Amino acid sequence: MSGDLPTTATAIADAVRAGRISAREVLERTLRRIARGNEALNAFTLVTSERALAEADAIDAARTRGDVLGPLAGVPFAVKNLFDIAGEVTLAGSKINLDDPPAAADATAVTRLNRAGAVLVGALNMGEYAYDFTGENAHVGPARNPHDPTRMTGGSSGGSGAAVGGALVPLALGSDTNGSIRVPSSLCGVFGLKPTFGRLSRAGTFAFCPSLDHIGPLARSAADLALAYDAMQGADSRDPVCQPEPVESSASQLDAGIDGLRIAVAGDYFRQQGTDQAIEAVDRVARTLGARHLVELPETPRARAAAYLITNAESSNLHLERLRTRAADYDPDVRDRMLAGALLPATWNLQAQRFRAWYRREVAKVFERFDVLLAPATPMHAPAIGARHMTLDGQEMMVRPHLGLYTQPLSFIGLPVVVVPVHTPGSLPIGVQVVAAPWREADALRVAAWLENHGYEAPPPASRKE
Numbered sequence: 001m002s003g004d005l006p007t008t009a010t011a012i013a014d015a016v017r018a019g020r021i022s023a024r025e026v027l028e029r030t031l032r033r034i035a036r037g038n039e040a041l042n043a044f045t046l047v048t049s050e051r052a053l054a055e056a057d058a059i060d061a062a063r064t065r066g067d068v069l070g071p072l073a074g075v076p077f078a079v080k081n082l083f084d085i086a087g088e089v090t091l092a093g094s095k096i097n098l099d100d101p102p103a104a105a106d107a108t109a110v111t112r113l114n115r116a117g118a119v120l121v122g123a124l125n126m127g128e129y130a131y132d133f134t135g136e137n138a139h140v141g142p143a144r145n146p147h148d149p150t151r152m153t154g155g156s157s158g159g160s161g162a163a164v165g166g167a168l169v170p171l172a173l174g175s176d177t178n179g180s181i182r183v184p185s186s187l188c189g190v191f192g193l194k195p196t197f198g199r200l201s202r203a204g205t206f207a208f209c210p211s212l213d214h215i216g217p218l219a220r221s222a223a224d225l226a227l228a229y230d231a232m233q234g235a236d237s238r239d240p241v242c243q244p245e246p247v248e249s250s251a252s253q254l255d256a257g258i259d260g261l262r263i264a265v266a267g268d269y270f271r272q273q274g275t276d277q278a279i280e281a282v283d284r285v286a287r288t289l290g291a292r293h294l295v296e297l298p299e300t301p302r303a304r305a306a307a308y309l310i311t312n313a314e315s316s317n318l319h320l321e322r323l324r325t326r327a328a329d330y331d332p333d334v335r336d337r338m339l340a341g342a343l344l345p346a347t348w349n350l351q352a353q354r355f356r357a358w359y360r361r362e363v364a365k366v367f368e369r370f371d372v373l374l375a376p377a378t379p380m381h382a383p384a385i386g387a388r389h390m391t392l393d394g395q396e397m398m399v400r401p402h403l404g405l406y407t408q409p410l411s412f413i414g415l416p417v418v419v420v421p422v423h424t425p426g427s428l429p430i431g432v433q434v435v436a437a438p439w440r441e442a443d444a445l446r447v448a449a450w451l452e453n454h455g456y457e458a459p460p461p462a463s464r465k466e
Contacts, residue, residue, distance in 0.1 A: 005029045009075040009170040009224040013117065016059065016074035023059035023074035027052050027119055030076040034121065034168050041144045043162035045081050046088060046123040052076070055119045070117030071227050071251070077171040080157050081123035082130060083107040083215075084204035092206040093126040093156070095139045095329045096322055107204025108239070109173055109215055109232050116231035121169060124159030128331040130175055130208040131315060131338070132156040133183050133403035134383075138331035142385050146188060146461035147428055151382035154183035154403060157218070161188035164218045166461045171219050171228055175205060177212045178307060179407025185218055185419035186377035186431030189459045191448060192218045193225045196438045197414025199245065200229070203238030209314040210241075211353075212307065212411060220458040222448035225418065226251040229441065250442040254449040261443060264293040266375040266435070269300035270406060273392045274379040277430055281422040282374050285432045288454055289447070291374060295366055303359045303409040306352035310412075313349040316341030333400065360413040367437035372447055376406045377419045377431035410435055418444040420451050423459040 135158020146166035157174030161184025185192030
């Protein structure tokens, strides 16, 4: 294949299956792109070149034999470095984990993407132990925004946002507890999917907050999200919350359009605090979709507060031994939040869980009237790296905890969400959340695909090198 390598997984897989390009050539060109572009973005913490070349050669051999190739044949992908990669230490963005033994096996999600033909090329930078919304890592430095390297990627899946937004790879995996897929997707101008809680297996990932943790893909198109999501579905006994829901083919539903979907805009809390650009992005998407209804999700500020409590309590409990023996080796911001969480009264956590059940029931009533809701993904464009404070609606607040103020209430009850990039030439991108009812990822992906076909695309990075 002459010319630039396609930037979408769908186009790469089509070309490999048709024999227009070999999986090895795709991989070699991707490795060159990473070598030239990663210095500016600091997205990768590990490049698995030897393994990737072996996987690419196996795909080419299968094609030569006449075997049917998978839907992601030859597609390079990378994973946030809290996913296990066999033979490598799972860092989870930390210094402490360097002393751990290498992983004995791949995470389930990695295995399933490999089975679909995707080629693993490495592990990606992240906020320490996923407790971060900025994409800044105290040990290896910040991931950098592909549209302005002086700006944050968002976190904690910052390397995933940078790698996909910077067109180093067409597909990456991240994790999302309170917004860690959706915030980087918004700030880096890419599509991101946080599925329903329990839909995709988290087996072989380093836990942050088990009752809120999700995994999902970031990509440069809605079709790519759907292909990766479909490949990773299925029950897994290694993850106790992975539900045996019927596997759905979301990719086959993308062409259905938006006919029949009842779409509304989330109001009240989701219309407050954000910059004009964040609110206007939602309104622009709503106008394109013809969504005129405004709907309120009840007690959303309490939902965010309860999510904070649960996150703080569970994550601190997982780290008690490390906090006792390795406190000096943490990022100080992460350590202090976890020390505070270790002191929370148990009754507060129990009350937060009770409220969570109530909030889930109340939001379910909203989805009896509507199929999809629209909300901002972040309250602003990407802040400058190192910024500690931001002013929203006349109020000064800390950047690190508050970039996720629109994402936390939705992952709190495990709703499926797709982030769609909104980009105006001359400005940084920002995302809009397309929120669906539980187990209805296909509805959100249909809306995302329709919007993509109407001009909502991942913008090219500021500088792209083959």
